[in-house]
Amino acid sequence: MSRKLTVVLFAMLVLVGAMSLKTVVVTHSDGSLIMANGGAPQPPTPWPPAPGK
């Protein structure tokens, strides 16, 4: 049981770490997205940029 709880804790910690890292990386973002699969040309985002961006 404790092993399973450790796995859950680990998963939550990774999620928190990843979202914190994302916040740091996209702080100054203009609304563009990271696309990290293959070399296909990236189209514009499916929605208009937020006002003021």
Added chain:
Amino acid sequence: MLGPYEYAVWLLCTLLESAVLVCAFKRGALRRYLLLNVYMAASVLVSLARYNILNHYGFTSKEYLYFYYYSDSLLTIFLYFALASLYSHIFSDLNAERYIRLGTVILLSGTALFSYAVVQQFSSKLVTHFVVELSQNLYFVGLVLTYILWAAVLKMRETRTRLIQLVLSMGVYFSLFAANFALQNLYQSRGSFFEILTPLFGCFLPLSWAYTFWNVSEEARTMPSRLAVVPR
């Protein structure tokens, strides 16, 4: 409008992705690293489908736009499972397969829930927002997981060279995109320069995996360096 550079890099990327499958097949690593190869096969198929849609509907069409983002999300999920399979390889001696599977599912569900919580405020295009947000969040989860895996490789003094190279190349791949994206946002006046680099970085992972499957045998071992004790 797309120029010859974009098409050339795209073609190069697709060829390298196919090369990974060929190299893995020739070196007998197709089944051993099944999820890595499934990701590469999916990348090739998605590339072909994207090209087909681009040709039919054009770069600025909604068809290409939606297919691009939805397929990217799918590929990120495949990449996430490929990374989880590397965890299984590294921790194979500890008999932790069950816990890795559990952790993989919990983390994926947690990321999906978090993504939904972020996008639920949008009344229109909720599904598209969710798909793109999930892809972005999974990317960062993959980045953190790769660093943790690398720490585990060092801590456990893993010696399997092929496995080490696969993990390292994944770490470099994720880091390249994250650094490029951060710099692109930091220096927005030079944004076009970083945009040129992005598709080129996409070729790194298939190139390094193809090299690893072709040149590094399963039996190859790397001895981690140790500090020498020098008598004084």
